[in-house]
Amino acid sequence: MADGTERRDDVKEDDVQDEARYAPPGEKRRDGGGRGDPNGGEKPQGQRNGQAASERVGEVGSGPPPEDTIIELRDLHKSFGDLDVLNGASLAVEDGTSAVVMGGSGAGKSVLLKHVVKLLTPDYGEPWVKGRRVDQMTGGELDDLRLSIGYLFQGGALFDSMSVEENMNFFLRRHSDLSEGERQDRIEETLSWVKLEDTAPKYPAELSGGQQKRIGLARAIVLQPEILLYDEPTTGLDPVSVRTVSELIVRLRDERGISSVAITHDLLCAEIIADRAHFIYEGKILESGSLEDLKHSDHPALRNFFGS
Amino acid sequence: MRFTNLLPGRGSAVTRGLERTGELASFMGRFFGRFWKPPYEVRETFSQMDEVGARSFLLVSVTGLAIGIVMAMQSRGTLAAFGAEYALPNMLALSVIKEIGPVFTSLVLAGRLGAGIGAEIGSMRVTEQIDALEVAALKPFHYLVITRVVACVVIFPVLTIWADAIALFGGYMESLFMSGTDYRVFFQTAFSTIRFTDLFMDTMKTSIFGFIVATVSSYLGYNVRGGTREVGQAAMRAVVVSSLLILLADVIVVRISIMLFGGISGS
Structure with missing residues (x-):
């Protein structure tokens, strides 16, 4: 088992280019920053005893997590140039449960999910x-893992040159052995999950923001993943749509056993879907527990966030 | 921009330019490294050929026709002054096939396709569509970049041949109306000093121009950071950088061509 502290010299050059995109405008990546360990494999100074956010999360170098843990992020640090986005974020997600990561803008939620x-x-x-x-996976192994994960992007990320049906068929055609008829059946069934059966021939530009989110969700589940990642699934939606999308996430967990991580700052959404909630602040998971635990925390950042 | 910003040093325009050049070279290397590997996006490649070819057809046709007519009109008087009006078809064919046709066509296509590719891929980047392809194990570099580069490499010479033909036709129409030149005389004179190597080399160099336009535009679109403003800038830069690199590459290719095959009529 490779230790997390070892230097990652095997990383491909083009991955560095890909990562450079995420640096905020105006930020310039320092040499080796963001990819190789800037401290030569050592944990950044001042963060050696970073707070373990969840009692479930193992130590770096302690080997695989328990079998019932489907996702475990251990002490993640991530910088873009001189900007430290993650400063030791740790969390664990139990198989078949829905975790919610809450936090203010710029706290590192999306970076964590990526x-x-x-x-x-x-x-x-x-x-x-x-x-x-995951960080040591490449090629077919990484592809296989990604195919077992559905990802709902903040804006839906629908391919705007394709209709709704083509958006979904595009994934099915390349990653399933289904016949054309079976693919159509799968698409219809998936669209019925999000209650948008009549949108199949429409293009993303013809859909409302809420509909785009739901179609994005339909596309994310069309390959029947084991895990779903939601990046702000309800941002910009009206309360009725928030409830619709949130209840759909719960249905997917209950009826299909899909584990999920949702990042959100929407309290209504979190209340509906969260089995366990995590609060991220300045790149670190500040507190984990039930949503009620977080709401009644004494920490000023949490009190400020929940307005308590 | 302050003049001092142009001087070498960290964060200067020179340093940034060198960094971008290195990144672009790396992006081109990435193309050659991945071009041979699956998935082979044949269907999407043909779709891009249709986009590049069919939808640029009218633009290239009008450009070719205008070049032919204007060149014939401009040259006629000069040649007549030296008593060499008979050489008009020959001069027109040499100019169009060897230089003006390939370069003008490529520059026009750089304007149309460079902006299109830069804006399309750039907007896919900022709306996370490229990330969506990535997490669905769909190899966005193959799907978006390799397909467009291959389409441009194949279609640029085809459109250039068409533009050359239309330009000669335009020149012939001018000669017909101005001096009643017979079409057999016109075209026999036009091709009397054109060798196959001229036609082949000077047309095929547009494959290099196509490669430049597609890779530069894809690179700029693929690496957009920010929002719609940056997408617009990427589209604009794609046209500017592609056009400059086409002109630079033309000088190099022509020099190599003359070294290998000699100049006009083997000179």
Whole structure:
């Protein structure tokens, strides 16, 4: 088992280019920053005893998490240039449960989520998914893992040159052995989950924001993943749509046993879907527990967030 | 921009330019590294060929026709002054096939396609569509970049041949109306000093121009950070950088071509 502290010299050059995109405008990546461990494999100074956010999360280098833990992020650090976005974020998600990560803007929520599917790799720390280190995966192994994960992007990320049906068929055609008829059946069934059966021939530009989110969700589940990641699933939606999308997430957990992580700052959504909630602040999980635990925390950042 | 910003040093325009050049070279290397590997997006490649070819057809046709007519009109008087009006078809064919046709066509296509590719891929980046392809194990570099580069490499020479033909036709129409030149005389004179190597080399160099337009535009779109403003800038830069690199590459290719095959009529 490779230790998380070892230097990542095997990383491909183009991954560095990909990661550079996430640096905020005006930020310039320092040499080796963001990819290789800037401290030569050592944990950044001042963060050696970073707070373990959840009692479930193992130590870096302690090997795979328990079998019932489907996602475990251990002490993740991530910087873009001189900007430290993650400063030791740790959390664990039990199989078949819905976790919610809450926090203010710029707290590192989206960056945290991107580590689960290796859209980003950490400067330090270990992202584990289904008992394997995601940051060490490449090629077919990474593809297989990604196919078992559905990702709902903030804006839906629908391919705007394709109709709703083509958006979904595009995934099915490439990643399933289904016949054309079976694919159509799957698309119809999936659209019925999000109650948008009549939108199949429409293009994303013809849909409302809420509909785009729901179609994005339909596309994310069309390959029947084991895990779903939601990046702000209800942002910008009216309360009725928030409830619709949130209840759909709960249905997916209850009826299909899909584990999920949702990042949100929508309290209504969190109340509906959260089995366990985590609060991220300045790149670190400040507190984990039930949503009620977080609401009644004495920490000023949490009190400020919940307005209590 | 302050003049001192142009001087070498960290964060200066020179340093940034060198960094971008290195990144672009790396992006081109990435193309060659991945081009041979699956998935082979044949269907999407043909779709891009249709986009590049069919939808640029009218623009290229009008450009070619205008070049032919204007060149014939401009040259006629000069040649007549030296008593060499008979050489008009020959001069027109040499100019169009060897230089003006390939370069003008490529520059026009750089304007149309460079902006289109830069804006399309750039907007896919900022709306996370490229990330969506990535997490669905769909290899966005293959799907978005390799397909467009291959389409441009194949279609640029085809459109150039068409533009050359239309330009010669335009020149012939001018000669017909101005001096009643017979079409057999016109075209026999036009091709009397054109060799196959001229036609082949000077047309095929547009594959290099196509490669430049597609890779530069894809690179700029693929690496957009920010929002719609940055997408617009990427589209604009795609046209500017592609056009400059086409002109630079033309100088190099022509020099190499003359070294290998000699100049006009083997000179």
